[in-house]
Amino acid sequence: MNFEKLDVWKRATRLSCEIYRVTAELRDFGFRDQLTRSGLSVPSNIAEGMTRTSSKEKIRFLEIARSSMAEARTQIYIGAEIGYLPIDVTKAWLQETREISAMLSGLIASLNR
Template identity: 45%
Template sequence: MNDTFEQLEVWRRSHALSIEIYRLLEQCRDWGFKDQITRSANSIPDNIAEGAERPGKAEYRQFIGYAKGSAGEARSQVMRAEALAYINAANSQRILQELREISRMLHGLYNSLM
């Protein structure tokens, strides 16, 4: 197991993706949607970090489950962002692929904490 959450590849990738989503939607004037999608994207690395800082494996595992749920929520919202033309198709597909990979990584981390 890694010493800190910052060393986890899944945290680094989800952190970078949350920043990318902020940047892609910088000019979006749909404040409610922008707030929701950035919250779900931020929730992925934040839950990984919070879980890693908890004292027990069971709590850590619970927060990894929350992060995985947030990855699903973010995927749904990225699809909506593309449909609303807030994000172009190329960016949407790239982000969706990264979210799927992050979700797979979270699944592996979740199982490793049994």
């Protein structure tokens, strides 16, 4: 399966790009680095996993992507709480992370069948 055709990969890639753009001016480099890394990990692990030959390996990388999405969601909550992220961005990103996680869970379930 070509990962570039997967909606979940496209959405995760767009979110990662948004995270980079919105946090580009953030002076807390540690926080910015952690959030951009977790966001970047999601589409990267989807791509890596979907190029593996066995379903077991695909699932392993998709589970890593889903875990990274949970990590990013946690950091988004924290970023909002400490005033680093605007409320409208926070709400949109939290919704997007939930939807991407659900899409990953669906893909994992389909590979388990």
